[in-house]
Amino acid sequence: MNTDKIRQDIRGLKDGKIFLNNAGSSLMPSVVVDSMIDYLELEEQMGGYEVANRNSEVLEEFYSETAKLINAKPHNIAFATSATEAFAKALSSIIFKENDVIITTADDYISNQITFISLQKKLNVKIIRMKNLPDNELDLDDLEKLIKEHHPRLVAVTHIPTNSGLIQDVEGVGKLCKQYDILYLVDACQSVGQMVVDVQKINCDFLTATGRKFMRGPRGTGFLYVSDKALKENYAPLLLDMRGADWTAPDDYILFDTAKRFEHWEISYASLAGFTQALKYANTIGMHEIEKYNASLSQTLRNNLQSSGFRVWDLGKHLSSIITFTGPEGDLDAIQKVLNDNSVFFSVTYKNSALIDFTRKNIHGIVRLSPHYFNTLEEIENVSAMLKESLA
Structure with missing residues (x-):
């Protein structure tokens, strides 16, 4: 390096x-900014539709570069405008019922905690936070006890909190979630880009990240990873648009197969192009x-x-x-x-x-x-x- x-x-x-x-x-590296400026200048000359059509193969590189970064496949990746949007879309794909339980930690990101509290207020979902050990590590024995007692609908963990250098044991949590077949959501907005993040080792169903932090991409970018299991079980955001499904009858649709079902059709392709360059930059260094x-x-x-x-x-x-x-x-x-x-x-x-x-x-x-x-x-x-x- x-x-x-x-x-x-x-x-x-x-x-x-x-x-x-x-x-x-x-x-941002200069190549990130320059790619965005070049793309916007093309839109200025030809309009957004034509530029996107001419650059369709280049734009698809976002999915392969993101997949390479976190050891996934391109079909598991969705573009998002932020980690928070990705997190909210993942949550919206879960049909919570009254008294469903979400298990999380005391070190989650503020926006995630507020989202959980909102679900608690609106749907009467219960929020339970697992304990920490004296050394501040997650108490996985307590988590297993909570899983057995409450049969949670979801376990959600922030990999690295915004307010601390703590790296939480997301792999240990993932082993328990896999063992008990519990949906698992990881917020990796502070870990992606600064350290190795491997979704196969984490065993999560959803993972969210942002572009603007350690990835060194532009603001207004991020991504969502969706596991093959979650895709096969037809998890999809509550509010879909034509990016997520094919309208097959006046009152019916069929979900698309890939994680792109979690995207909206209208995004900033200039931002996506810039984020792709940031991903390439990190992947090239390693x-x-x-x-x-x-x-x-x-x-x-x-x-x-x-x-x-x-x-x-x-x-x-x-x-x-x-x-x-x-x-x-x-x-x-x-x-x-x-x-x-x-x-x-x-x-x-x-x-x-x-x-x-x-x-x-x-x-x-x-x-x-x-x-x-x-x-x-x-x-x-x-x-x-x-x-x-x-x-x-």
Whole structure:
């Protein structure tokens, strides 16, 4: 992996910034932006229909590149405008009844939790959260107990929470869901692009991801993986359109065979073209190389912050390229000032986005740094030094 070459492919780095907000919205390679501009210029000249027809084979590469990324087949992949849209469509394909149970965790993404609560309010679906072990890992024995007791309609887990570097044991959960034949939905919006994600090892029925984060694609892009099992059992979104089914009689339709049934007919093909280039870019480098490099950067940064006296809030045996921390007394202001003053890009998460986790940790918020494979060890050391100095 040639970091110098990778950095040359990013026009957004030429003004001297240190970009460490890849868990929010990363910097796109120039090939991603250029492909979108080229596609829009063609639409300007010929209209969207003609351009899509002429580029149909190129547009289909999205499905093969996504499948390659997560060890699936192209027919298992649907384009989405966001991970949240993909998550909602997967949920809408499940016909919940009153008193059905969803088992999830205390570390799920805020939008997912709000969606579950909405189902609880509207359909009287029950939400149960599995326990964590003392080391913050998922308690799989508790999950198995809950499955036996409640016979859930769905188990849903966020692979990496937005508010923590924790990597949850989605493979362990998948083994139990397969054993007990339970539908399994994984939110991988923070893991896809920063580490290897293999749907065959996870054994999930649905997996959702976004383009804008570690995948380094444009906003307004994402994807949904749908397993062969879910497709054969005719899971499909509640509100279909002609992308999902063939209208065969005045009051009937037949579902299409592939995961494209979860798409809507009208999407931004320029965005899809850009996301495809981002997928190609990651696949060319290789996710194993990206994961190894990211692990080195994040471990260095996490260790530096801890040794300097900051409180690092990433708790668990397996940690990702998301580093969350505060000052020694939980303060955030001084950290934000020094990062802003030195053109370091970061984000802040407050308690309302991680209500259960932050209540448990007794904190009101964290600063989040999320290095990626275009960052250098020198940048990590520079940021570590400036933060250490702020405590002096």
